[in-house]
Amino acid sequence: MAMIAHKCKGHTVTVVDINQARIDAWNSEELPIFEPGLDEIVKGCRGKTLFFSTDIDTAIREADIIFMSVNTPTKTYGVGAGRAADLRYIEKCARKIAEVAEDDKIVVEKSTLPVRTAESIKRILESNSKGRKFQVLSNPEFLAEGTAVADLENPDRVLIGGDQTPDGLAAIQKLVDVYAEWVPAENILTTNVWSSELSKLTANAFLAQRISSINAISALCEATGANVDEVAHAIGTDSRIGPKFLKSSVGFGGSCFQKDILNLVYLCDHFGVPEAATYWNGVIEMNDFQKHRFARRVVSTMFNTVSDKKIAVLGFAFKKDTNDTRESAAIYICKDLLDEQANVAIYDPKVPEAQMRRDLGLSESDTSITVCADAYEATKDAHAVLILTEWDEFTALDFKKIHDHMNLPAFLFDGRNLLDLDALRKIGFEASGIGRG
Numbered sequence: 001m002a003m004i005a006h007k008c009k010g011h012t013v014t015v016v017d018i019n020q021a022r023i024d025a026w027n028s029e030e031l032p033i034f035e036p037g038l039d040e041i042v043k044g045c046r047g048k049t050l051f052f053s054t055d056i057d058t059a060i061r062e063a064d065i066i067f068m069s070v071n072t073p074t075k076t077y078g079v080g081a082g083r084a085a086d087l088r089y090i091e092k093c094a095r096k097i098a099e100v101a102e103d104d105k106i107v108v109e110k111s112t113l114p115v116r117t118a119e120s121i122k123r124i125l126e127s128n129s130k131g132r133k134f135q136v137l138s139n140p141e142f143l144a145e146g147t148a149v150a151d152l153e154n155p156d157r158v159l160i161g162g163d164q165t166p167d168g169l170a171a172i173q174k175l176v177d178v179y180a181e182w183v184p185a186e187n188i189l190t191t192n193v194w195s196s197e198l199s200k201l202t203a204n205a206f207l208a209q210r211i212s213s214i215n216a217i218s219a220l221c222e223a224t225g226a227n228v229d230e231v232a233h234a235i236g237t238d239s240r241i242g243p244k245f246l247k248s249s250v251g252f253g254g255s256c257f258q259k260d261i262l263n264l265v266y267l268c269d270h271f272g273v274p275e276a277a278t279y280w281n282g283v284i285e286m287n288d289f290q291k292h293r294f295a296r297r298v299v300s301t302m303f304n305t306v307s308d309k310k311i312a313v314l315g316f317a318f319k320k321d322t323n324d325t326r327e328s329a330a331i332y333i334c335k336d337l338l339d340e341q342a343n344v345a346i347y348d349p350k351v352p353e354a355q356m357r358r359d360l361g362l363s364e365s366d367t368s369i370t371v372c373a374d375a376y377e378a379t380k381d382a383h384a385v386l387i388l389t390e391w392d393e394f395t396a397l398d399f400k401k402i403h404d405h406m407n408l409p410a411f412l413f414d415g416r417n418l419l420d421l422d423a424l425r426k427i428g429f430e431a432s433g434i435g436r437g
């Protein structure tokens with residue numbers, strides 16, 4: 001929404017939420033999320049074309065286009081628990097719009113939703129229409145965290161799905177006109193609603209599948225002496241495969257991949273294609289395997305015990321340049337190490353201590369982890385260093401200094417293949433990466 005406000009000076013964008021603290025944070029000097037470049041954009045148009053408020057009713061009444069951007073977590077209860085998307089916030093949002101709107105509205109699904117959700121939203125709106133007309137569009141978001149501003153500024157494509165009726169097509173055109181202020185026409189794709197909804201789940205499933213595929217090969221590389229980065233490079237030069245998203249790692253995290261694949265799996269089952277459900281579920285199983293495999297390798301390399309040993313974990317975010325830790329592989333690896341009674345010392349440049357403790361289910365006073373102010377403090381007297389997020393600053397660390405204040409043998413496990421293992425071995429580290437036999 002900040003990017004729309006930034007690019008379309010003729011429009012007013014009002015972001016509303018029931019959470020007063022969140023809105024206050026968006027109106028303050030310190031924005032509630034860290035995303036490179038976002039501060040400048042928000043502060044540049046806040047109070048001019050971009051407003052943050054808790055006055056939801058007024059915002060609904062005044063808007064021509066309403067983007068529904070509420071969260072759709074995986075259901076934790078009832079039918080589809082653990083797989084289906086929980087749509088209660090979406091439904092509440094649609095009912096609120098129906099209750100408050102005084103004239104015709106275009107309602108845009110921005111949240112990632114199961115296929116055919118637009119139909120449910122439309123029915124809720126229409127059964128309370130009182131003569132007003134609602135058009136429901138699907139406009140999934142493809143930005144990635146850490147590069148959100150660049151992705152929004154220059155998207156590979158914008159996807160807009162809507163009814164293929166005269167009113168539906170007119171609504172699609174209205175939203176096309178918004179994006180056309182900065183996105184080239186050929187990058188704005190229009191489809192029917194269901195294709196648009198399904199494309200988002202499919203894109204995330206394909207991306208995650210590439211990571212699980214290369215991670216599956218990484219395990220084989222370790223057993224055979226091949227180097228997974230060399231394999232990824234060799235296959236990525238095939239123009240049909242392409243070089244991106246082939247970086248083997250401790251496993252993918254983030255708020256989208258696992259949730260969207262689980263949702264896809266549920267939909268495949270629901271629509272009677274259990275074979276497709278099993279196929280996509282394999283992507284998640286491989287990711288779980290990769291996370292636990294890494295932790296197991298740490299333990300087995302360190303003479304089968306990490307009990308009472310200090311393990312330094314560098315990086316807790318699910319990727320660099322974000323403070324987001326949702327589904328971060330680091331959470332699972334730290335939990336495995338804590339189960340083995342290790343003392344885990346964590347440093348991440350952006351993730352606050354309280355968030356790490358919440359993610360690990362630890363109280364403020366629990367001493368099984370210590371959260372450190374920098375990498376040197378975390379590694380002091382440690383038996384091993386684990387690189388779990390590919391923060392740029394880790395490549396600039398003085399590893400000689402780190403080695404000299406660690407317990408020997410000093411183990412280093414690079415879960416992101418970020419560092420030069422040969423150079424580390426020359427310093428004296430027992431260094432290993434992912435997929436390097």
Ligand code: UDX
Nearest residue numbers: 141142143144145245246247249252253254256318319
């Ligand atoms: C993803 C999609 O990329 C984006 O299009 C969608 O809108 C939301 O979900 P995001 O989760 O923000 O974006 O980050 P992404 O860059 O896709 O990384 C996801 C995870 O995969 C991270 O944990 C990352 O470290 C990991 N990853 C990514 C790899 O392990 N290897 C890779 O080659 C790429």
